Amino acid sequence: MSSKKVIYSEVENSGIGYYGLLALFGLFLLGGVIAFFTMEHNGHYITGMNNQTVWGLPHIFAIFLIVAASGALNIGSIGTVFGKKIYQPLGRLSGLIAIALLIGGLVVLLLDLGRVDHVIQMATGHLNFKSIFAWNMILYSGFLGLVGLYLWAMMSRSRLAKKLYRSMGVSAFTWRLILTTGTGSIFGFLVARQAFDAAILAPLFIVLSFSLGLATFLIILMAAYRWTQREVGDAILNRLRYLLAVFILGVLLLEVTRHLTNLYATEHHGVEAFILGGGNLYSNLFWYGYILFGTLAPLALIFCRLLKNSRAALLLAAILTALGGFALLYVIVIGGQAYPLVLFPNAEISSTYFDGVITAYKPGMWEWLLGLAGVALVLIIITVAVKVLRFMPLSLADSVVDPHAK
Secondary structure (H helix, E strand, O other): OOOOOOOEEOOOOOOHHHHHHHHHHHHHHHHHHHHHHHHHHHOHHHOOOOOOOOOOHHHHHHHHHHHHHHHHHHHHHHHHOOOOHHHHHHHHHHHHHHHHHHHHHHHHHHHOOOOOHHHHHHHOOOOOOOOHHHHHHHHHHHHHHHHHHHHHHHHOOOHHHHHHHHHHHHHHHHHHHHHHHHHHHHHHOOOOOOOOOOOOHHHHHHHHHHHHHHHHHHHHHHHHHHHOOOEEOHHHHHHHHHHHHHHHHHHHHHHHHHHHHHHHOHHHHHHHHHHHHOOOHHHHHHHHHHHHHHHHHHHHHHHOHHHOOOHHHHHHHHHHHHHHHHHHHHHHHHHHHHOOOOOOOOOOOOOOOOOOOOOOOOOOHHHHHHHHHHHHHHHHHHHHHHHHOOOEEOEEOHHHHOOOOO
């Protein structure tokens, strides 16, 4: 089969449907703005957060988007770094989605801090290099810069851009691995929390980024090409389908390893019993949200022979994978805070300040609005970008992407 030249173009449809879609996303964004100013004026006591649960639902949205941003870039990296030509037409869209996801995640993170002015202090040189949070500020800004240069190298026609194309791809790929390691290390370094204290969280977040990034990329890719009535061949979708299964299994392997390691150590038996068999929200989210619907169900949809080449099944598998990853992050971050700090091992603690007590947390309306606004911002950036710049190939048919390319 001979391959055709890949042609990129802007999305030409600018009718009522396009602006209606932007208006819908804009409503969610407006809700987030209202939520931010309401929390800023009244204080975070109007949310479900408290002195024990300081990272609430907006942080789950933010971490999800940041981790997915790193993984979304993986699609372009496969084509650039590893020379897989079938993935190269997806490189531009991959970079765009990565930047949009990171911006959306960082905006939610910034607006949930409570003191936005602290970021100004960090930007003007007041960085505490003993803090993993400070390191992540550098990693996030570096990621945006490198991916921007990577996109320039892909989209520019200059000779310099062509020479730097692979170098920029390798640099962005390496940086994204470091970025996700830093995000996972935020929790791995917190030795005071029984649910966090594990070095395996860094590689877990790396593989989780592969899974969430690809799932998010698939959802946006299939929706965008369906909306614009452009063709996507089975060759590229099947490559992405089975790649998603590999990443899902990778996350499952590391998550099982993490829990088995904790069960081996006596000091973690309490938190493992709370997460795995506590009969609470977190154990239900783990077993049903992550294991059943977020892992086993997508794998069944991918490998079922009756659903081979089914695009609806692939889209559903991607959606369930994303929701399952969200549930896992909720269990890790909020479930880890709900379990009480073990201040004095092998001793019973009793006081009037919730020592030894499971923390109750229920997300409030303002937290949902702020988190969903981050997702809306991501979609607005992508929707506008594909309208004004050439990020999407006119066709991803089998004859264009050439499935026999090595």
